[in-house]
Amino acid sequence: MPKYVMVIDVEKCIGCMACVIACKKENNVPEEHFRTRVVEEVRGEFPNLRMELRSELCNHCENAPCIDACPTRASHRAKDGTVQIDSVKCIGCKACILACPYDARYSHPKGFADKCTFCDHRLKEGKKPACVETCLGKSRIFGDLEEANSEVAELLRKHDSSVRLEFAGTRPRVFYIKKKFAGGL
Amino acid sequence: MTEITITGLNAITHPYLEVWDWRIVIYLFLGGLSAGMLVMCSIANLRITKQPVEELAQCVRAPFIAFIILAIGALFIIIDLGKPQSLLWGYLTFQPLSLMSWGTWGVPAVLVANALYILAVIPKDQRHKLKFPFLIKIAEKLAPKMRPIAKLNFAMGIFLGIYTGVLLSSFAAIPLWNNATLPILFLVSALSSGAAMIVIIAKKNEIKFLFTKIDIWLIVAELVIILLFLYGLYTSTAPYKKAIEPFFSFTSEQFIFAIALIAIFLLLPLALRIKLGELKEFEDGFHGEFTKAQIFRMNFAAVLVLTGTLILRAAIVYAGQLTKLSPY
Numbered sequence: 001m002p003k004y005v006m007v008i009d010v011e012k013c014i015g016c017m018a019c020v021i022a023c024k025k026e027n028n029v030p031e032e033h034f035r036t037r038v039v040e041e042v043r044g045e046f047p048n049l050r051m052e053l054r055s056e057l058c059n060h061c062e063n064a065p066c067i068d069a070c071p072t073r074a075s076h077r078a079k080d081g082t083v084q085i086d087s088v089k090c091i092g093c094k095a096c097i098l099a100c101p102y103d104a105r106y107s108h109p110k111g112f113a114d115k116c117t118f119c120d121h122r123l124k125e126g127k128k129p130a131c132v133e134t135c136l137g138k139s140r141i142f143g144d145l146e147e148a149n150s151e152v153a154e155l156l157r158k159h160d161s162s163v164r165l166e167f168a169g170t171r172p173r174v175f176y177i178k179k180k181f182a183g184g185l
Numbered sequence: 186m187t188e189i190t191i192t193g194l195n196a197i198t199h200p201y202l203e204v205w206d207w208r209i210v211i212y213l214f215l216g217g218l219s220a221g222m223l224v225m226c227s228i229a230n231l232r233i234t235k236q237p238v239e240e241l242a243q244c245v246r247a248p249f250i251a252f253i254i255l256a257i258g259a260l261f262i263i264i265d266l267g268k269p270q271s272l273l274w275g276y277l278t279f280q281p282l283s284l285m286s287w288g289t290w291g292v293p294a295v296l297v298a299n300a301l302y303i304l305a306v307i308p309k310d311q312r313h314k315l316k317f318p319f320l321i322k323i324a325e326k327l328a329p330k331m332r333p334i335a336k337l338n339f340a341m342g343i344f345l346g347i348y349t350g351v352l353l354s355s356f357a358a359i360p361l362w363n364n365a366t367l368p369i370l371f372l373v374s375a376l377s378s379g380a381a382m383i384v385i386i387a388k389k390n391e392i393k394f395l396f397t398k399i400d401i402w403l404i405v406a407e408l409v410i411i412l413l414f415l416y417g418l419y420t421s422t423a424p425y426k427k428a429i430e431p432f433f434s435f436t437s438e439q440f441i442f443a444i445a446l447i448a449i450f451l452l453l454p455l456a457l458r459i460k461l462g463e464l465k466e467f468e469d470g471f472h473g474e475f476t477k478a479q480i481f482r483m484n485f486a487a488v489l490v491l492t493g494t495l496i497l498r499a500a501i502v503y504a505g506q507l508t509k510l511s512p513y
Contacts, residue, residue: 020193037193039513045186065357071286072274089274092267094204095285101358101510103198111267165510168357 001081003145004060004118005173006132007152007161013053013139015040019131026119026130033106035116036131052178055131055140058083058104058116059164059172069099075113081173082120087112101168118142145173189513199513202359202506208265210499213349214378215258216292217371217494220349221379222251223299223342225399227335229383229392230306235332244392247383248302248338255299255345259292284352291348295341302338305331346375353505360421361428361505366414371498373410377403378494381456381487390475394467397460397483400490404457411449411497428508432500439507445500449493456489 015038023029023036036057043050060083066075067083074089075096085096090112097105097113108114119129127133132142143152152175155161159177197203226247233243263269272289280286304320305327315321327334350371353362380400387393418429431442459482466479475483 017192033195034193037191040190040192042188042190043186068280068282069285069355071278071280071283071289072271073278073280074274089271090268091271091275092269093262093265093285094267095283095356097197097204098202098356098506099358103195103202103509103511106195106197107204107267113267168510 001079001146003081003173004123005143005145005152005156005175006057006118006129007141007143007155007175007177008055009139009141009155010052010054010176010178011139012137013038013055014137015053016136018134018136019055019140022130022134023116026122027117029114030109033108033114035104035114053139054176056102056104056164057131057174058100058118059102059170059174060116060118062171062173063169065099065101065170066096066105069095071095078120080120080123082118083115084117084120085113085115087114101165101170102172191513202509204506205265205502207499208261210495210502212258212262212265213352213371213498213502214495215254215261217346217349217375217498218378218382218491219251219255219258219299220295220342220345220372221375221377222247222254222382223295223302223338223379224346224376225342225379225383225396226251227302227339227342228399229395230335231332231339243389244383244387245306245308246386246388248299248306250382250386251379252296252299252303255292255296259296262288284348284355287348288352291344295345298334298337298341301327302334305334342379343372346372349375353501358510359428359505360425360508360510361418361501364414364417364421364425366410366417367501370407370410370414373403373407374494374497377407378491381490381494384487385484393475393480393483394463397463397486400487401457401460401464404453404460404490408450408453424508424510428505431504431507442500442504445496448496449500452489452493452496456486456493459483459486459489 017038020034020036020038024034027035029035036055039054039056041052041054064083067077071093072089072091074086076084076086078084092107092111094107094113097107105113105115122129128142132140141151141155143150145153147153155177156175161175161177163172163175191199226244229244266272275286275289279290304324307324312321312324315324347368350368354364354367357363377400380396380403384393384396415429415432418425431439432446433443435443463479463483
């Protein structure tokens with residue numbers, strides 16, 4: 001089974017939000033809903049400020065609380081290891097939305113829960129997710145961690161990486177790499 | 186200082202979770218109420234001495250009312266579903282780790298056990314009211330088995346009472362809910378509200394008095410567990426400590442939660458005071474008759490308990506969604 005992961009190099013994100021738009025267009029995400037977001041975090045006191053731009057999306061956790069919470073197996077682990085939702089089986093109980101510590105899910109206007117799929121329809125065609133393809137700063141990098149020579153494997157070997165809310169024990173598959181703060185903030 | 190701007194927000198999760206609303210509050214309240222009623226009326230029916238031929242249930246109407254209450258409660262969670270037309274999928278699988286799945290199977294199971302209970306406790310002279318001959322036959326067959334059915338309903342009531350709390354406590358992403366005290370708190374408040382409801386509906390004075398007494402212990406336990414629940418979170422790590430802030434905040438946005446906590450700690454002790462007053466009037470034992478004022482006081486205390494339980498559940502459901510594990 002492949003182990004698809006996304007590595008986000010936060011220092012390369014230029015905040016163009018093209019990923020947010022590309023995702024909406026590719027996946028026909030309904031108005032006022034999003035599968036991915038960009039967080040702009042400014043720390044410090046003027047003039048000693050540091051800004052970090054960080055993309056966030058479904059972490060396709062290995063220990064996914066949304067799968068455990070689902071009463072119908074609509075939220076499930078697909079054969080490629082990603083976490084997917086079967087919109088036909090979903091009854092819209094919203095338990096998965098509450099269970100996700102990353103707020104990655106939303107309620108689709110048609111009643112089912114919805115979230116990032118890592119563009120599984122594109123993966124089947126051998127393409128990369130739309131957000132990765134469109135990323136101008138090459139901040140989003142996608143690949144199979146099981147392939148030792150893949151770009152993601154190499155990046156995670158070379159850099160210190162972190163995941164969001166590691167203490168939650170969900171074992172996310174979206175990794176963040178960044179250099180240490182320069183200004184001692 | 187940290188300033189956060191986010192592009193691509195979903196209103197259901199930002200700035201606060203707005204996922205479960207009043208429909209879930211009513212489901213949890215009615216589910217707990219019917220659970221408490223089943224447990225309490227089973228206690229009443231199992232207390233009577235064993236009969237050689239036909240059991241004479243003491244608590245007859247409570248199972249019927251508990252059934253109606255649970256059915257209405259279940260209706261509220263169904264109307265909360267985004268796709269109720271797909272509900273069948275819930276019955277094609279059982280997911281042991283999903284509390285929703287336990288509810289999907291558990292609530293109908295409780296309703297079935299409850300329906301058996303209704304038939305088993307109907308007195309002989311009232312069976313004709315069942316209209317359908319097959320129901321009368323079933324009631325005749327179930328009547329001698331009233332005790333095992335009462336025991337089954339006792340267990341089902343405990344399951345349902347705990348379930349309403351575990352449903353919330355299973356969400357690790359929600360610090361206010363994610364602790365082991367919550368299911369116990371919800372069970373005790375369910376039992377307390379069940380006892381209160383039976384006080385209100387009971388026609389027999391000895392039942393009214395019995396549950397007025399039982400509820401005293403349950404209210405004391407509930408108040409102690411609320412304090413332990415809040416203390417447990419206060420002494421925990423940052424997100425958990427933050428989760429109880431709404432209850433102690435007097436900002437305009439969260440004032441309602443402080444009011445809710447104050448209301449709970451006014452209503453329940455007031456009910457306790459009234460009940461203890463009633464008990465004092467019968468220090469030398471209960472001899473069968475109440476004055477109208479005594480009945481009013483007992484019913485009034487029971488209404489206070491029910492109101493307190495509803496406020497408790499609403500406050501926990503809504504306040505829980507204000508704090509997340511994540512800092513934003």
